[in-house]
Amino acid sequence: MALGSNLGDSLAILQGAIAALAATADITVQACSSAYKTAPVGPPQPDYWNACALITTQLSPEALLAVLLKIEAGFGRIRQERWGPRLLDLDLLLFGQQIWHSSTLQVPHPRMNERAFVLAPLAEIAADWIEPISGQTVAELLQQVDRSGVQPTAWQFEIDN
Numbered sequence: 001m002a003l004g005s006n007l008g009d010s011l012a013i014l015q016g017a018i019a020a021l022a023a024t025a026d027i028t029v030q031a032c033s034s035a036y037k038t039a040p041v042g043p044p045q046p047d048y049w050n051a052c053a054l055i056t057t058q059l060s061p062e063a064l065l066a067v068l069l070k071i072e073a074g075f076g077r078i079r080q081e082r083w084g085p086r087l088l089d090l091d092l093l094l095f096g097q098q099i100w101h102s103s104t105l106q107v108p109h110p111r112m113n114e115r116a117f118v119l120a121p122l123a124e125i126a127a128d129w130i131e132p133i134s135g136q137t138v139a140e141l142l143q144q145v146d147r148s149g150v151q152p153t154a155w156q157f158e159i160d161n
């Protein structure tokens with residue numbers, strides 16, 4: 001899954017979101033990318049901090065989405081404009097090789113293949129994962145996008161399940 005924040009103390013918020021996931025029953029955080037500083041895609045807004053986390057869960061994709069939305073709300077996520085700045089954004093990218101299409105949930109995330117701010121951190125922890133619609137690995141997808149707006153950093157997140 002993808003984490004993003006461009007309001008408030010973003011690194012602390014992302015760390016808090018990881019801790020909230022680890023503290024959720026039925027969710028184990030297996031790995032986390034380092035933090036990436038990324039230029040905003042979409043309306044002019046502050047730079048983002050982005051990361052990706054690899055989790056295992058017993059939850060269904062829909063139940064997992066509900067957890068993500070609850071954690072976002074817990075950090076004061078106020079939905080103003082689409083693609084506008086936010087304290088915390090949690091997106092489900094892949095759920096194994098499953099493909100989901102409902103009114104509230106599309107997996108794989110429909111815009112992940114064009115987003116260097118997603119693919120760069122994701123390739124750090126899941127380079128060999130296959131995106132089931134294109135059949136390509138995360139590493140291959142990353143090769144196909146412009147990474148100029150994505151800056152890796154040495155910032156590591158703590159994981160304590």
Ligand SMILES: Nc1ncnc2c1ncn2[C@@H]1O[C@H](COP(=O)(O)OP(=O)(O)OP(=O)(O)O)[C@@H](O)[C@H]1O
Pocket residue numbers: 065069079082083084089090091092093103104105106107108109110111
């Ligand atoms: N894979 C997914 N991960 C997270 N939310 C999803 C997913 N698929 C659909 N959604 C739906 O998207 C809704 C809007 O999410 P949000 O406003 O955060 O979009 P966004 O993050 O601004 O834009 P984008 O979807 O391009 O990242 C959520 O309430 C959720 O119901």
Ligand SMILES: Nc1nc2c(c(=O)[nH]1)N=C(CO)CN2
Pocket residue numbers: 003004005038039040041042048050083084089117
């Ligand atoms: N750099 C960057 N740009 C974005 C991001 C994000 O996480 N990082 N999220 C968006 C809406 O999901 C829109 N634009």
